[in-house]
Amino acid sequence: MIETRGLRKSFRSRAGRETKTVDAVRGVDLDVAKGEIFGFLGPNGAGKTTTLRMLATLIEPDGGEATIAGADLRKDPAEVRRRIGYVPQGGSTWDESTAREELVLHARMYGISKADAQRRAARALDAFQLTEYADRTCKTYSGGQRRRVEIALGIIHEPKIVFLDEPTTGLDPQSRAHMWDEIRRLRADGMTVFITTHYLDEADALCDRIAIMDNGEVVAEGTPTELKREISGDVVLVGLDLAATPQAAQTLDGEPYVNKLETVDEGGLRLYVDEGATAIPQVLRRLDHAGLELRSIELHRPSLDDVFLTKTGRSLRES
Amino acid sequence: MKFARDTWLIFQRQTQLLLRNPVWVFVGVFQPVMYLLLFAPLLKPALNAPTQAAAYKIFVPGLLVLLAIFGGLFQGFGLIAELRAGVIERSRVTPISRLALLLGRSLRDVVSLMVQAVIITLLALIFDLRVFIGDLLLAYLMLALIALMTSAVSYGVALKVKSEDALAPLMNTVAQPVLLLSGILLPLTFAPGWLQGIANWNPFSWAVDGTRALFAGDLGSDKVWQGLSITAVLAALGVYWAARQFARSVR
Ligand SMILES: Nc1ncnc2c1ncn2[C@@H]1O[C@H](COP(=O)(O)OP(=O)(O)OP(=O)(O)O)[C@@H](O)[C@H]1O
Ligand SMILES: [Mg+2]
Numbered sequence: 001m002i003e004t005r006g007l008r009k010s011f012r013s014r015a016g017r018e019t020k021t022v023d024a025v026r027g028v029d030l031d032v033a034k035g036e037i038f039g040f041l042g043p044n045g046a047g048k049t050t051t052l053r054m055l056a057t058l059i060e061p062d063g064g065e066a067t068i069a070g071a072d073l074r075k076d077p078a079e080v081r082r083r084i085g086y087v088p089q090g091g092s093t094w095d096e097s098t099a100r101e102e103l104v105l106h107a108r109m110y111g112i113s114k115a116d117a118q119r120r121a122a123r124a125l126d127a128f129q130l131t132e133y134a135d136r137t138c139k140t141y142s143g144g145q146r147r148r149v150e151i152a153l154g155i156i157h158e159p160k161i162v163f164l165d166e167p168t169t170g171l172d173p174q175s176r177a178h179m180w181d182e183i184r185r186l187r188a189d190g191m192t193v194f195i196t197t198h199y200l201d202e203a204d205a206l207c208d209r210i211a212i213m214d215n216g217e218v219v220a221e222g223t224p225t226e227l228k229r230e231i232s233g234d235v236v237l238v239g240l241d242l243a244a245t246p247q248a249a250q251t252l253d254g255e256p257y258v259n260k261l262e263t264v265d266e267g268g269l270r271l272y273v274d275e276g277a278t279a280i281p282q283v284l285r286r287l288d289h290a291g292l293e294l295r296s297i298e299l300h301r302p303s304l305d306d307v308f309l310t311k312t313g314r315s316l317r318e319s
Numbered sequence: 320m321k322f323a324r325d326t327w328l329i330f331q332r333q334t335q336l337l338l339r340n341p342v343w344v345f346v347g348v349f350q351p352v353m354y355l356l357l358f359a360p361l362l363k364p365a366l367n368a369p370t371q372a373a374a375y376k377i378f379v380p381g382l383l384v385l386l387a388i389f390g391g392l393f394q395g396f397g398l399i400a401e402l403r404a405g406v407i408e409r410s411r412v413t414p415i416s417r418l419a420l421l422l423g424r425s426l427r428d429v430v431s432l433m434v435q436a437v438i439i440t441l442l443a444l445i446f447d448l449r450v451f452i453g454d455l456l457l458a459y460l461m462l463a464l465i466a467l468m469t470s471a472v473s474y475g476v477a478l479k480v481k482s483e484d485a486l487a488p489l490m491n492t493v494a495q496p497v498l499l500l501s502g503i504l505l506p507l508t509f510a511p512g513w514l515q516g517i518a519n520w521n522p523f524s525w526a527v528d529g530t531r532a533l534f535a536g537d538l539g540s541d542k543v544w545q546g547l548s549i550t551a552v553l554a555a556l557g558v559y560w561a562a563r564q565f566a567r568s569v570r
Pocket of ligand 1: 013297
């Protein structure tokens with residue numbers, strides 16, 4: 001559905017007398033399949049928005065190619081526009097008009113007739129639970145209501161692909177969960193959804209596939225499960241008294257399912273295993289056998305943050 | 320066909336938003352009326368006009384051109400607000416004609432200027448101004464072309480500078496010499512030769528002269544076709560340039 005090769009963009013900005021060049025996007029290759037929720041995960045300034053703006057025909061790439069829903073981004077941007085929807089990061093509604101007016105206008109900008117636009121607006125308001133506020137001006141909406149209007153605007157013309165730039169930033173947990181449901185509903189309707197996010201849990205729970213972006217480059221791509229499996233297995237944290245730790249280490253070292261074993265300074269062990277769920281009962285049995293009392297046991301599955309950490313040497317939480 | 324429809328769509332939207340703001344409508348009507356009522360009475364002695372009506376024949380066209388210039392030049396501020404709200408970006412991802420994005424807005428400005436012009440003309444009639452209707456319509460055409468050009472240029476510049484802080488001084492710097500060197504408020508008949516020489520290079524000066532000639536009922540005067548041609552060419556250039564700004568990437 002989306003195929004990009006070597007997409008590049010740099011910005012020149014003037015600070016005083018010097019001109020600095022920022023390589024915002026440095027050669028991005030992506031393949032997004034039809035009907036999937038594709039996530040773009042990365043810290044602030046990674047180049048997510050710049051990539052999206054290029055794909056949405058808003059800025060011209062410096063280099064590279066892209067085909068979007070069968071249309072060539074460079075040769076036929078007008079056709080790309082007809083086939084996509086785009087919801088910008090910073091909002092797109094006008095304070096003084098109402099959600100209904102915005103939806104009707106936006107549909108008509110796609111060449112849809114007035115009567116049809118009104119029907120679509122009513123349907124979208126209903127689907128996004130906005131009917132109650134539909135005829136109030138946008139400045140009176142809460143952040144979450146406004147975000148829903150913006151998403152509704154992005155899909156009012158039933159595009160094949162919709163780009164959502166940080167759809168859930170600034171929403172409370174409940175509104176976020178609602179937004180996730182709405183995004184899944186778009187997928188169920190057969191739409192391809194391309195979202196950006198810097199929330200790990202969002203990329204993990206919502207996206208079918210993700211690309212991790214850092215510093216203008218895609219550093220990893222795959223399903224969340226694949227990516228996590230790629231870096232390591234699970235970690236089992238065994239809580240022990242300091243006195244019992246050396247003996248426990250001796251007991252478990254060399255067990256076939258333990259890939260690596262580390263002792264924790266305050267007492268306890270960190271076991272690297274392939275499959276935590278099957279390792280835990282064996283660890284319990286083994287320690288019990290040796291007459292060692294354990295205080296706690298904990299399974300730690302690798303997160304996307306661990307993936308980011310291995311690929312970039314930084315934690316996404318810190319950056 | 321698509322282009323006309325797109326333009327109409329934007330025009331409708333912009334007009335609707337303008338009408339929703341009663342302050343705007345009030346100011347737009349109130350301001351010129353003040354000029355007419357409070358400034359014009361000073362003119363008869365100043366212009367050495369034989370009657371009040373003769374003074375109005377000189378002053379009213381100037382006032383109308385002034386409104387057309389200023390009404391247009393400061394429209395860019397509204398566009399910067401739209402830019403900031405993301406409305407322009409949202410429009411630019413749709414296949415809507417880029418020229419329509421500009422023209423729909425500029426035509427709204429032209430129409431609102433026309434409303435102002437009609438109100439002023441009607442008021443001036445009370446003060447014994449008499450203009451032949453055909454001449455008046457041609458004068459309105461001139462005003463429309465001026466407003467179309469200044470508003471288009473203002474939108475284009477707004478898209479380029481993207482900030483009110485840059486737009487305000489820029490527009491003031493342009494407006495001031497244009498105003499002083501066009502004989503808008505007082506004709507340049509009494510100006511020294513060098514000043515008239517400079518004014519000859521000011522297209523608005525030609526526009527004002529043409530409009531005055533029309534108000535004087537002097538349809539055959541060369542100033543009429545000269546003023547109309549100059550404003551028409553400039554309006555076309557302004558629209559072309561500004562539409563390109565809409566087509567190019569914003570931000
Ligand atoms: N118009 C511009 N002029 C100059 N630099 C720009 C411009 N737009 C983006 N940049 C720079 O390009 C880089 C990438 O920005 P981009 O907005 O794509 O990041 P992002 O991944 O969307 O970040 P965020 O999560 O904060 O939205 C940043 O360093 C940014 O400062
Ligand atoms: Mg961004």
